[in-house]
Amino acid sequence: MSHETSEHQEVSATIDLPGVGTVHRLGFGAMRIVGDGVWGEPADRAAAVAVVRRAVELGVDFIDTADSYGPNISEEILAEALHPYPAGLKIATKVGFTRTGPDQWIPVGRPEYLRQQTELSLRKLKVDALDLLQLHRIDPKVDAEEQFGVLRELLDEGKVKALGLSQVSVAELEQAGKHFTVSTVQNRYNLTDRSSEDVLDYAEEKGIGFIPWAPISAGELARPGGPLDEAAKRLGATTSQVALAWLLRRSPVMMPIPGTGSIKHLEENLAAAGVVLDDATFAELNDAR
Numbered sequence: 124m125s126h127e128t129s130e131h132q133e134v135s136a137t138i139d140l141p142g143v144g145t146v147h148r149l150g151f152g153a154m155r156i157v158g159d160g161v162w163g164e165p166a167d168r169a170a171a172v173a174v175v176r177r178a179v180e181l182g183v184d185f186i187d188t189a190d191s192y193g194p195n196i197s198e199e200i201l202a203e204a205l206h207p208y209p210a211g212l213k214i215a216t217k218v219g220f221t222r223t224g225p226d227q228w229i230p231v232g233r234p235e236y237l238r239q240q241t242e243l244s245l246r247k248l249k250v251d252a253l254d255l256l257q258l259h260r261i262d263p264k265v266d267a268e269e270q271f272g273v274l275r276e277l278l279d280e281g282k283v284k285a286l287g288l289s290q291v292s293v294a295e296l297e298q299a300g301k302h303f304t305v306s307t308v309q310n311r312y313n314l315t316d317r318s319s320e321d322v323l324d325y326a327e328e329k330g331i332g333f334i335p336w337a338p339i340s341a342g343e344l345a346r347p348g349g350p351l352d353e354a355a356k357r358l359g360a361t362t363s364q365v366a367l368a369w370l371l372r373r374s375p376v377m378m379p380i381p382g383t384g385s386i387k388h389l390e391e392n393l394a395a396a397g398v399v400l401d402d403a404t405f406a407e408l409n410d411a412r
Contacts (some may be wrong), residue, residue: 134182135371135396138378140332141306142285143255146213148371149396150185151178151389152336152382156200157193160225164196165384175204177386179212181393187309187334187380189217189259190240190247191228198247206249215307216244217289219259219270232262234273241277257287257309261295271302278303287332293325307378309334314351314366314408315342327376338370338379339363339392350411360398367395369408 135149218240287307310319312335
C-alpha cells in the first residue's frame with residue numbers, strides 16, 4: 124500500500140534560503156500545469172488551478188515557475204489560483220529563455236531582455252517584488268558578467284528579494300557569487316543522472332538551496348525487479364516516492380520540486396516526505412546507476 128497523503132500529511136524538513144527565508148524542502152514545480160510541450164493553455168485550466176490550490180492546502184510553501192512556461196501561462200495560473208498569496212508562500216520564477224514553439228527553448232541573456240521579462244513577471248504574478256528570480260540559462264552569446272550585473276541591479280532596486288541560477292557549473296556559481304549572493308541553483312539531478320554532483324557538494328558547502336529538475340526520472344532503476352522497484356515494495360511506497368525520499372536524504376540543501384497537472388499525482392509526490400529510507404536501502408540506491 125502506498126503512502127497516502129491526507130490533510131494531516133507529514134511535511135518535509137525545512138531550509139533557510141538567503142533572502143527568501145525558511146521553506147519546506149519538498150516543493151511544487153509549475154511547469155506541467157500548462158499545455159503539451161510546455162506550450163499554450165492546459166487542456167483544463169480549472170483543473171490546473173485546483174492542483175495549485177491543493178498543493179498549498181497540503182503544506183507546500185515553495186513553488187517554482189518560469190516566464191517561459193506557456194510562455195506566461197504558468198505564472199498567470201499561479202496568480203489566478205493563489206493571489207492574494209497566503210503568508211509564508213514563496214514563488215520562484217525564472218527568466219532567460221524565449222520560446223518559439225512546443226519543446227523549443229532559446230537562451231536570451233541580453234540585459235534589456237532579462238529586465239523586461241522580470242518586469243512582466245512582476246505584473247503576471249501581481250507582486251511588487253519577486254521572492255526569488257533565477258537565471259534560467261546563461262546565454263553563451265552574451266557576456267556572463269552583463270547577465271549577472273543586471274540581476275544585481277534588479278536586486279538593488281528591490282524588484283527581487285533573492286537570486287539563483289539554473290544548469291550551471293561550480294565555476295559559474297563562483298563567478299556569479301562575485302556579483303550577488305546565490306540563494307539557489309537548479310540543475311538536473313536524480314538517481315540516474317548525478318552529473319551535477321560537484322555542484323551539489325558546492326551548494327551544500329555554501330548553504331545554497333539545490334533544486335533538482337527531473338527529480339523522479341529513474342529509467343531502468345524503476346523497472347519491475349529493479350532496485351528502485353524492490354525498495355518501493357519493501358517500504359510500501361511508489362517508485363516516485365522513493366526517488367524523492369532518496370533526494371531528500373541525499374543532502375540537507377536538496378529541494379525537489381516534482382511537477383504534475385494531476386491532484387492524485389500531486390498528493391502521491393508530497394507523501395514522499397513521510398517515506399523513511401533505512402541505511403541499507405539508501406546505500407543500495409546510492410550504488411545503483
